[in-house]
Amino acid sequence: MVRFLLRRVLQGVVVLWLITMAVFALFYIAPNDVARTLAGRQASPETIALISHRLGLDQPIWKQYLDFVWRALHGDLGYDYYHQVPVTTIMGAALPVTASLVLGAAVIWVGLGVTNGVLSAVRPRSVTDRSLTVFSLFFYSMPSFLLGLVLLYFLYYQLTLHGLAVLPAGGYSPLAGGLGTWLQHLLLPWFTLALVQAATYTRLTRGSMLDVLGEDYVRTARSKGISERRVVVRHALRSALTPVVTQFGIDVAGLLGGAIVTEQVFSLPGLGKTAVDAINQQDLPVIIGIVLFASTAVVVANIAVDAVYAVLDPRVRLH
Amino acid sequence: MALLEVRDLHVEFDTPDGVVHAVRGLSFDVERGSTLAVVGESGSGKSVATQTITGLTRGARVTGSAVFDGTELLGASEETLRAVRGARIGMIFQDPLSSLHPYYTVGWQVAEMIRAHDRTVTRAMARERAAELLSLVGIPRARRRVDDYPHQFSGGMRQRVMIAMAVALDPALLIADEPTTALDVTVQAQVLEVMQQLQDRFGTAIVLITHDLGVVAEMADEVVVMYAGRAMEVAPRRELFYHPHHPYSEGLLRSLPSRGEPGSRLVPVPGAPPSLLDPPQGCPFRPRCPHAFADCHDQPPLRPVGGSPDHLSACWLPPSRGTTTGEVPAPAARELQEAP
Ligand SMILES: Nc1ncnc2c1ncn2[C@@H]1O[C@H](COP(=O)(O)OP(=O)(O)OP(=O)(O)O)[C@@H](O)[C@H]1O
Ligand code: SF4
Ligand SMILES: [Mg+2]
Numbered sequence: 200m201v202r203f204l205l206r207r208v209l210q211g212v213v214v215l216w217l218i219t220m221a222v223f224a225l226f227y228i229a230p231n232d233v234a235r236t237l238a239g240r241q242a243s244p245e246t247i248a249l250i251s252h253r254l255g256l257d258q259p260i261w262k263q264y265l266d267f268v269w270r271a272l273h274g275d276l277g278y279d280y281y282h283q284v285p286v287t288t289i290m291g292a293a294l295p296v297t298a299s300l301v302l303g304a305a306v307i308w309v310g311l312g313v314t315n316g317v318l319s320a321v322r323p324r325s326v327t328d329r330s331l332t333v334f335s336l337f338f339y340s341m342p343s344f345l346l347g348l349v350l351l352y353f354l355y356y357q358l359t360l361h362g363l364a365v366l367p368a369g370g371y372s373p374l375a376g377g378l379g380t381w382l383q384h385l386l387l388p389w390f391t392l393a394l395v396q397a398a399t400y401t402r403l404t405r406g407s408m409l410d411v412l413g414e415d416y417v418r419t420a421r422s423k424g425i426s427e428r429r430v431v432v433r434h435a436l437r438s439a440l441t442p443v444v445t446q447f448g449i450d451v452a453g454l455l456g457g458a459i460v461t462e463q464v465f466s467l468p469g470l471g472k473t474a475v476d477a478i479n480q481q482d483l484p485v486i487i488g489i490v491l492f493a494s495t496a497v498v499v500a501n502i503a504v505d506a507v508y509a510v511l512d513p514r515v516r517l518h
Numbered sequence: 519m520a521l522l523e524v525r526d527l528h529v530e531f532d533t534p535d536g537v538v539h540a541v542r543g544l545s546f547d548v549e550r551g552s553t554l555a556v557v558g559e560s561g562s563g564k565s566v567a568t569q570t571i572t573g574l575t576r577g578a579r580v581t582g583s584a585v586f587d588g589t590e591l592l593g594a595s596e597e598t599l600r601a602v603r604g605a606r607i608g609m610i611f612q613d614p615l616s617s618l619h620p621y622y623t624v625g626w627q628v629a630e631m632i633r634a635h636d637r638t639v640t641r642a643m644a645r646e647r648a649a650e651l652l653s654l655v656g657i658p659r660a661r662r663r664v665d666d667y668p669h670q671f672s673g674g675m676r677q678r679v680m681i682a683m684a685v686a687l688d689p690a691l692l693i694a695d696e697p698t699t700a701l702d703v704t705v706q707a708q709v710l711e712v713m714q715q716l717q718d719r720f721g722t723a724i725v726l727i728t729h730d731l732g733v734v735a736e737m738a739d740e741v742v743v744m745y746a747g748r749a750m751e752v753a754p755r756r757e758l759f760y761h762p763h764h765p766y767s768e769g770l771l772r773s774l775p776s777r778g779e780p781g782s783r784l785v786p787v788p789g790a791p792p793s794l795l796d797p798p799q800g801c802p803f804r805p806r807c808p809h810a811f812a813d814c815h816d817q818p819p820l821r822p823v824g825g826s827p828d829h830l831s832a833c834w835l836p837p838s839r840g841t842t843t844g845e846v847p848a849p850a851a852r853e854l855q856e857a858p
Contacts, residue, residue: 415616421574423683424604425634427596437621513667514620 312400320408452500456493558744608684625664
């Protein structure tokens with residue numbers, strides 16, 4: 200098992216290395232003036248000269264690349280000339296917002312998706328199954344910006360209009376500023392993100408459960424005279440969760456790089472919104488930082504998923 | 519009264535192609551402490567029939583009666599069935615690898631059976647008992663192996679684990695659905711021996727589903743020959759081997775492989791079994807029967823034939839046929855002589 204995970208980690212390192220090369224090539228070996236690009240549109244010639252020197256643009260390419268990687272490894276993702284702060288400062292402010300949004304929503308969508316999937320699979324083609332399918336497809340086919348706006352219209356606008364100003368129109372309030380206001384600001388974004396995601400998890404869990412419920416070992420479990428609930432949860436769901444874990448890893452990692460639409464709709468200053476703003480402002484160092492962070496998140500999530508497999512499945516663990 | 523009395527069992531499935539009538543009027547008895555072998559071609563309804571009795575067939579229409587130790591099981595509450603399953607009727611299946619949960623240790627799986635029916639047993643006690651059971655069915659170093667996972671065992675050892683689990687609560691009946699089909703020839707005999715020993719020791723009755731007449735010769739007291747969801751012939755083992763009455767049984771016996779190649783599947787008589795969606799009128803074996811005659815357009819009932827009163831056959835041929843011909847297919851005779 201250790202060897203299996205080690206191999207995965209090595210693969211991850213290689214992938215990250217390729218990504219740094221690609222990012223470096225894209226942004227640094229560009230045909231235009233790198234220093235000017237990095238500095239942003241309104242930079243003065245002095246700033247550009249300073250950046251040229253700081254980045255060692257007079258050095259050979261390989262030296263520049265090594266410096267770039269070396270700095271990134273030490274948590275130095277460069278300097279945001281547009282806002283006059285290090286890129287890590289910008290990202291450090293945005294990450295807790297995105298993390299709060301994504302992890303909170305993840306709890307909801309996994310809970311909802313897996314529960315609904317199991318309920319559907321236990322009685323396939325029943326009224327419950329069909330209603331849950333319709334419910335899922337409804338949210339699945341709904342764009343999240345629309346869902347966000349609908350939620351805002353009813354639960355913010357209409358409630359406020361009727362004197363029930365419980366939920367804010369948007370924005371973020373850090374957890375340190377109080378649990379209540381943190382929840383208030385995140386409730387609608389969570390459900391916007393989670394309802395759309397939950398649909399996928401319902402379908403995934405349902406399919407996977409239907410497969411597993413036909414397995415011989417589920418029949419064995421029933422032949423032992425244990426309760427149907429235990430058969431479904433301990434025997435069937437335990438195995439059926441494997442594809443769910445994979446999907447979960449991919450989704451969380453992908454969203455950690457920025458839940459762009461949801462963050463935009465609710466004006467949450469997370470990584471997604473920061474990235475969009477940076478692109479609009481041609482604020483390259485921030486874009487590079489977020490790209491590197493997002494790819495690292497995906498690579499790490501993949502390794503984590505494999506580790507979870509090993510925990511779940513003794514055939515992987517003891518191999 | 520017999521331990522299990524099945525009467526006129528019918529099982530139907532609704533499928534997109536129509537109603538599959540998998541079991542159509544099956545009756546048989548299992549006596550306490552004895553072995554009933556159920557033989558028949560693939561699709562004849564052996565598994566469906568036995569699994570229906572313990573309520574494991576899902577989404578089927580079931581009629582008839584199955585009285586186990588004085589309790590009617592068909593239509594019984596889930597609670598009643600759960601109390602019987604595992605505790606009073608143990609089951610083992612064809613493929614021991616897929617029948618054991620890959621994510622749990624064998625000890626856990628055996629212990630779960632014990633604790634499912636007696637919550638006063640502690641985890642530690644159940645685990646201890648599991649180790650004893652594994653050792654009882656002949657798993658070497660059982661105490662060390664309770665914490666191993668199914669994939670760490672060989673096929674034969676896995677089936678021993680299944681047996682240990684099935685007999686954990688000393689059930690009155692063990693239903694073994696082709697327990698050796700997925701195993702190597704040499705291992706098959708060992709697994710059968712384990713079952714035989716448990717029966718001798720605890721007086722467990724066994725319903726043994728098999729394709730292998732060699733296994734029947736070795737294990738069975740009584741035999742039910744199934745065809746298209748019905749019993750074609752019910753007879754004591756010797757009676758069936760020496761005086762088969764039904765042409766289908768005859769075909770099976772004639773196809774018995776010689777001693778050198780046991781375990782081969784039954785392909786007894788030319789032709790294929792009838793469709794369960796739209797079965798022919800009259801005797802279901804008629805399209806393949808070399809002796810078919812005019813009467814066979816009516817369905818023959820299961821009736822006593824031959825010398826022994828518990829020898830029944832569903833065939834219109836004269837009852838004396840089995841006894842008078844006295845003709846024993848050579849391979850069958852050999853099997854019987856070598857059987858214990
Ligand atoms: N859930 C189900 N839905 C529809 N048809 C079914 C179902 N289960 C079994 N059948 C059908 O019932 C018939 C009898 O199946 P069964 O498994 O009892 O045969 P079998 O005698 O055990 O055969 P084998 O020797 O291959 O195990 C088959 O034709 C099968 O296709
Ligand atoms: S009833 Fe007729 S067709 Fe059926 S087995 Fe007997 S002889 Fe053959
Ligand atoms: Mg079968």
